[in-house]
Each structure stands twice: as structure tokens, then as C-alpha cells.
Amino acid sequence: MTLLHNWQTAPTDDHPLVRLGRLLQNAGYQFTTISPPSHRRVNAREHHATAGDLRGVFGWNRPFEAALVGTEMLQLMDSAGILRVDGTLYRSGLRVSTLGGELYFHSAYPTHDVDSVFFGPDTYRYEQVIDSALAAGLPVARAVDIGSGAGPGAIKVARAHPLADVWAVDVNPAALALTALNAQLARLDNIQLAHSDLLTAVAGQFDLIVANPPFMVDDDQRTYCHGGGALGEGLSHAIVDSAIERLAPGGRLVLYTCVAIIDGADPFCQQAGARLDAAGMQWQYRELDPDVFGGELGDDIHRNTDRIAAIALVATRSKF
Structure with a gap:
């Protein structure tokens, strides 16, 4: 240990x-x-x-x-x-x-342990999505990174908004420990930690919610890769619902994940978009890469999946 x-x-x-x-x-x-x-x-x-x-x-x-x-x-x-x-x-x-x-x-490699803290190509894509969102100049006084992992999302936001109160939340204590270490290495003092399933352990509203949730169905249910739901989309849906509930007026959700495309359709986009529309939120959705994690297509649960796409969802609550 x-x-x-x-x-x-x-x-x-x-x-x-x-x-x-x-x-x-x-x-x-x-x-x-x-x-x-x-x-x-x-x-x-x-x-x-x-x-x-x-x-x-x-x-x-x-x-x-x-x-x-x-x-x-x-x-x-x-x-x-x-x-x-x-x-x-x-x-x-x-x-x-x-x-x-x-x-x-x-x-360490390989990340077989249930409490492994993953870092890889998706982390780099996630940072690019956050960069694009931050470039829009949204005022941020309070932010949260849901499922902080090693901390890149929280650290990116805290660096860009040094006066903001930035939370890093995760269900994995090992992830929170590494976030704390990496924040210290970055010399940042505006990051707070919470052991939390989504936002259950933190109160109040947020100007910015960022998240890079897992998107696979993992037999071992390793925290960093098991997204739940039928095809790994469960946690992503839960994050969208948390944002609908907890974003402040003018607040923004920045979500990076991967989704299953089935018979040419994107069920996650359709379902999440319908809930965002019902909540009166504006949102943008784009594919960043049409074909990632092709090896997963050999699993039985993906027998009807055409491809797995990397996507970015940015949703904004009205200021009024």
C-alpha cells in the first residue's frame, strides 16, 4: 500500500x-x-x-x-x-x-485492480473538450469534476479559474488520493475533495460540471471502466440528470464519453437530448471520433452495435 x-x-x-x-x-x-x-x-x-x-x-x-x-x-x-x-x-x-x-x-500497468485509477487517450480528449468549453469565457465561481480519477479535469478547471471553488468527487478513494497528490504537484490550493457517488455528498449549485465517465460494461465492475446500463451508458445518463438538477443559472455541463451507435442511431444522444430539452436547456453534441474501442464490438452485449464513438456533450442552463 x-x-x-x-x-x-x-x-x-x-x-x-x-x-x-x-x-x-x-x-x-x-x-x-x-x-x-x-x-x-x-x-x-x-x-x-x-x-x-x-x-x-x-x-x-x-x-x-x-x-x-x-x-x-x-x-x-x-x-x-x-x-x-x-x-x-x-x-x-x-x-x-x-x-x-x-x-x-x-x-501501474496493467490496470486490473477494481480500484485502479486510469489515465490514457480518453484523458487527452477530455482535456481538449474542457479547453474548448473554457475558451467560451464562462464565469466560474464554483465547479465540480464528477469522477475525478487522477484529477486532470479538476486541475484543468482550477488552473483556468484560480479564484473558483473547485470540487473533485469520486467513489474511489484511491482516485481522490491521486487527485490530491497531483493537485499538490500542480501547486493548486483551490481544489476540494469529496468521496461521493455523483453529487450526493456535496451541496449547492455549480457554474461548471465536467465529467469523463466510464462507458463499458465490465464483468469485474472496475470503477474506472464500468459505466452500467445496458451498454455502459448508465453513468453518463446519471450525470446529465445531476446537471439538470444542480447547474446554476447560466451554468454548463461538459461531458466527454463514448457511446454505442446502433443501426445508425445514437440512443444516448436521443435520450439525453430529450431530457435536456424538457428542462429548457440548450445543448450541443458532436462526435469527436466515429470509431474507438473496436475491440469491444466482439463482446456479446455489442452484437447489435455498429461502432463506438467518442462524443462531447455541452449543455447550458438559461440565465433566467
Whole structure:
């Protein structure tokens, strides 16, 4: 277990993972995390059996020799509880990715555990959707990231609106712990955490709700990928309903997820759009990528699915 098991205690600058993160930042560390299938293929190459640099250690999550990271990093990893023995070598118990100038700790590869905290290509798309929404110049005094994961949504909003009260909520304590760590690395002090199923543990209205919910039906019901519903859309619908209930006048929902397209139709768009219309909200919906996660189409639950599309939904409540 790492020292991050208690999310209610914010990490300070002397926390070993904060110190490790600072060392990586000072070293100019950069790593873009790819999908698990791509990650597996790259690591399977013979010349990638072990790490040759810090990206190999913390990005590709390969076994490494102690001398590669040096005594200080090795001791910090050990103190934080993320140093794993792998035969005669070591392996990191967390990965580290970079996005938008920020550094993010997240779960090790592969993400098999029920409480894994995922970071990958969808995270980068999610950030782009938030960027587009923030560019519209919406005033934000109070915001929330539903299902914060490693914290990229909350951190993006808190960075853009340093005077705003930004909440990061998640049902996974491990995710909240990593959000707290990554917010500390970003030197942000306007993020609050809540262990919450949707918005049940936080009160009041919000000017901005952002979310990147899971969208699969996972047999193991891992928090980061199980969306519920018939085809993984259940949580996305619940977030839309929460936004209808909790957005302040003029407030906005920014939702990034993936949806099943069935016989040329988008049931999620049709159903969510009908509820938004009934609530008198304006909304925009667009496909960002028409064909993602094609491997899921082999599952029996997707026997009638044409394709899985990445989408962005932006819904705004009237100011009056």
C-alpha cells in the first residue's frame, strides 16, 4: 500500500511522492500514455524488456535496475510504498504521465485492480473538450469534476479559474488520493475533495460540471471502466440528470464519453437530448471520433452495435 491510502490527508511538499514528482519535473520528464493494447505491444518488443530511462520506469512501467533511477529516487519510491521487486530488478507501483504542462501519477500497468485509477487517450480528449468549453469565457465561481480519477479535469478547471471553488468527487478513494497528490504537484490550493457517488455528498449549485465517465460494461465492475446500463451508458445518463438538477443559472455541463451507435442511431444522444430539452436547456453534441474501442464490438452485449464513438456533450442552463 502506498502512503496515499488516506485521501483526507493532503500531501505536503515533504511527502515522498511529491518529492519524487518534483525530481521528475526538474528532469524535464515527459510521457504520453497510450491505450493498454498499444502499451502491451510496445512493451512486448524484445529491446523493451527492461527500462533504459525514466520514461521506461514511470511511463512504460518496465522493470529497472536501481542504478537507473539513482539512490534518491529509489529511496523515495521505497518510502512511498511504490517500489516493487521484480525478480532481480525493480518496478514502479505507479505510472506518471504528462498533459498540458502538468504531471500526473496514476495506476501501474496493467490496470486490473477494481480500484485502479486510469489515465490514457480518453484523458487527452477530455482535456481538449474542457479547453474548448473554457475558451467560451464562462464565469466560474464554483465547479465540480464528477469522477475525478487522477484529477486532470479538476486541475484543468482550477488552473483556468484560480479564484473558483473547485470540487473533485469520486467513489474511489484511491482516485481522490491521486487527485490530491497531483493537485499538490500542480501547486493548486483551490481544489476540494469529496468521496461521493455523483453529487450526493456535496451541496449547492455549480457554474461548471465536467465529467469523463466510464462507458463499458465490465464483468469485474472496475470503477474506472464500468459505466452500467445496458451498454455502459448508465453513468453518463446519471450525470446529465445531476446537471439538470444542480447547474446554476447560466451554468454548463461538459461531458466527454463514448457511446454505442446502433443501426445508425445514437440512443444516448436521443435520450439525453430529450431530457435536456424538457428542462429548457440548450445543448450541443458532436462526435469527436466515429470509431474507438473496436475491440469491444466482439463482446456479446455489442452484437447489435455498429461502432463506438467518442462524443462531447455541452449543455447550458438559461440565465433566467
